[in-house]
Amino acid sequence: MRGLPILVLILTGGCVADRRGDQNTCPVHESALQEDTVRILYGLVLRDPDYWAAMKARFPLSNREYLGGCMIGCCSASSAQVRFCARCRQAEAEWWAQYPEALKR
Ligand SMILES: [Zn+2]
Numbered sequence: 001m002r003g004l005p006i007l008v009l010i011l012t013g014g015c016v017a018d019r020r021g022d023q024n025t026c027p028v029h030e031s032a033l034q035e036d037t038v039r040i041l042y043g044l045v046l047r048d049p050d051y052w053a054a055m056k057a058r059f060p061l062s063n064r065e066y067l068g069g070c071m072i073g074c075c076s077a078s079s080a081q082v083r084f085c086a087r088c089r090q091a092e093a094e095w096w097a098q099y100p101e102a103l104k105r
Helices: 004-012 049-058 086-097 098-104
Strands: 017-018 034-042 067-068 079-084
Touching: 049 086, 067 079, 079 086, 086 098
Parallel strands: 017 079, 034 067
Antiparallel strands: 034 079
16 A cells, blocks of 8 residues: 555656547648647746737647646646647747747747
8 A cells, every 4th residue: 555656656647648639620721630749838828918819810729738727736647649730830830930029028
């Protein structure tokens, strides 16, 4: 019994959460989605408000990271399987190239 908590941590710490959902097509680009494993960001993610607006309109399924919310525990996964749109990722990369100062805000 003494080793059980350690075993649980080993089994769950750093595990991969399935966050692929059931969406298969990008609503913006109408492209078929691909799968990837990305890191999960926990807590309040602060980014430039223009970034969030652009994301909604131009690259909603870039999914380079997965936002895990504010609840984190010892069993929280460190990465997630997601579906993404390659054209959204391209659009996001272009946005960051166009507005590099947004990284500093
Ligand atoms: Zn897309």
